[in-house]
Amino acid sequence: DKPRVLVLFGGRSSEHEVSCLSARGVLWAIDPDIYDVVSVGITRTGRWTLMPHGVPRTREGTLPAVPEDGETVTLVQTRVGPRLMLLPDDVDAGAADVVDADRGRTVDLGGIDICFPVLHGPYGEDGTIQGLLASVGVPYVGADVAASAIAVDKRQMKHVFAAAGLPQVAHDVVRRADWERDPEGELARIEGLLEYPVFTKPARQGSSIGISRCTDTESLRAGVEDALGYDRVVIIERGLDGVRELECGVVGNDDPVITAPGETIHTGASFYDFDAKYLEPVKLQCPADVPDDVIERCRDYAAQAYDAVGARGLARVDFFYLPDSDEVLVNEINTIPGLTPQSMFPPVWEAQGVAFRVLIDRLLAYAMEASEESA
Ligand code: ATP
Ligand code: MG
Ligand code: MG
Ligand code: MG
Incomplete structure (x- = not known):
């Protein structure tokens, strides 16, 4: 039997739409010869709904909106392992007697072997979903609870980076x-x-x-x-003016692999704001056209940043490069980086010969490896 992957997307954060763009590519990329896929959209209120769509035929584009009136599913540990359950649609919130035949029954939608939380920001990238998955025993792609919580919180992240001696902006x-x-x-x-x-x-x-x-x-x-x-x-x-923005991709567990940095070149906006990221054409240069020693410093800092927060699976580390003073400063780490066709994480890997499909396959493998170690 093929392992069954649960892809979670949408979610409660203001990055809901970004997550839908990222998830489309992930669903497209998961090899149907190796994995079965089940897709669950999380509404803005946090309700998990079963998505009826099949595997997208292209990577670009978004997914159908997560329906507010879709059927509710949940993930539970059972005597036969973690299962996805469809809840009876007509159970009133707070109803005491859920097994009342008139109210329908919970339907077992089958086992889940691994989860790919394609969620960004609060309630997705911050350790909360990771905690839920860990508590029901489902291995998942990406950083664990503690690493996610530290990385998502810029105040805690900066403390941890400072303790590791990484250069940062005041x-x-x-x-x-x-x-x-x-x-x-x-x-x-x-x-x-x-x-x-x-x-x-x-x-x-x-x-x-x-x-x-x-x-x-x-x-x-x-x-x-x-x-x-x-x-x-x-x-x-x-605020740094005249700064260049470099970003490195990292994947792996104990011995992560780190890409050369890519550069985001945003000519219109005064900084890399939401519109520049997703609504306007953005120029990504992979690898960045910077001196070799700048590339090496980025890689070195990316490895240290990944280790400092305790990341696993994947992350993208963002830098500021000040050409005048030749300084490289670490801006931040993202433990579930954007995977949209506009995002930096996929092309920095493509530039090193790792196609998106191969990348997604590796991420699933790293998740299985991490869960076997901790078992
Ligand atoms: P991401 O989508 O990468 O998770 P984020 O919301 O966590 O982004 P940052 O990466 O910290 O935010 O900042 C977003 C952008 O704002 C940067 O890419 C850069 O263009 C600009 N920016 C942030 N901080 C500074 C700074 N101190 N000086 C100059 N520009 C900055
Ligand atoms: Mg950033
Ligand atoms: Mg960020
Ligand atoms: Mg982010």
Whole structure:
């Protein structure tokens, strides 16, 4: 029997649509001769629904929207292993007697051998889904609970990177409670520590959502307010001008393989914002046209960053390269990087001769390997 892969996508985060674009490529890439695939879309409220679509014929494009009225499924451990269950549709939330024949019965949709959570941001990339999968005993692609939680939280990630001695941009933190008590005091404190421009970011988001470039007190105030709409912690960073953005792909468990960095060249936007990432044509240069020693520094830092947060499976490590001072700074790590046709992770591997289908196959193999070790 072929191993059965559960592909999870959509989800509660503001990166729901990005996840649908990533998942389409993953569903297209999983080899049907090796694996059976079952596709579950998570709604914006967190309900798991069975997706009726088959294997997409092309990698590009999105998936049908996750239906708000689709049938609810769940994953449970049973006497015969982890199974996907279809819940009776007409059970009232909170109904005590779920086995009442009139209310239908739970239907066993079969065993699940491995999960590929193709989810970005909160409730997907942050350890929560990973915790659910671990607790029901389903091996999964990517970082474990602790590594995911550290990597997704820019404040914790920066602490861990600093402890590993990785070079980073100067930053500070604003907490919602302090901001609500004394916004003027917080603004004055930040202005005493960092010069404009600065970037404001919610601590736990992705796809540049909630990120602003601020050039004066009023835009800083607006940037903090906006980011506080996503998280109770906001990161304020010194803004780097004239910077080049390099990103390395990493895959593997104990001895990960690291690509040469690719470069994102965004001519229109003032930074690599959401529109530049997904709505406008973006230029990806793989590998980046930078000196060899810059490539080597990126690879070296990527390996250290991966190890520092305890990542497994895959990650993308993002850098700032300042050509004038010849500095490479680590910006962040993403443990479920975008896998859309516009994303950097697939082409940095293609540039080294690893086709997308081969890459996805390896990720599933690394997940099985990691679960066998921990057993
Ligand atoms: P991802 O989609 O990669 O997960 P993210 O939402 O986690 O993104 P960052 O990668 O931290 O956010 O920042 C998004 C973009 O904002 C960067 O790619 C860069 O263009 C710009 N940016 C962020 N921080 C800075 C900075 N300190 N100086 C200059 N530009 C920055
Ligand atoms: Mg990120
Ligand atoms: Mg991200
Ligand atoms: Mg980034």
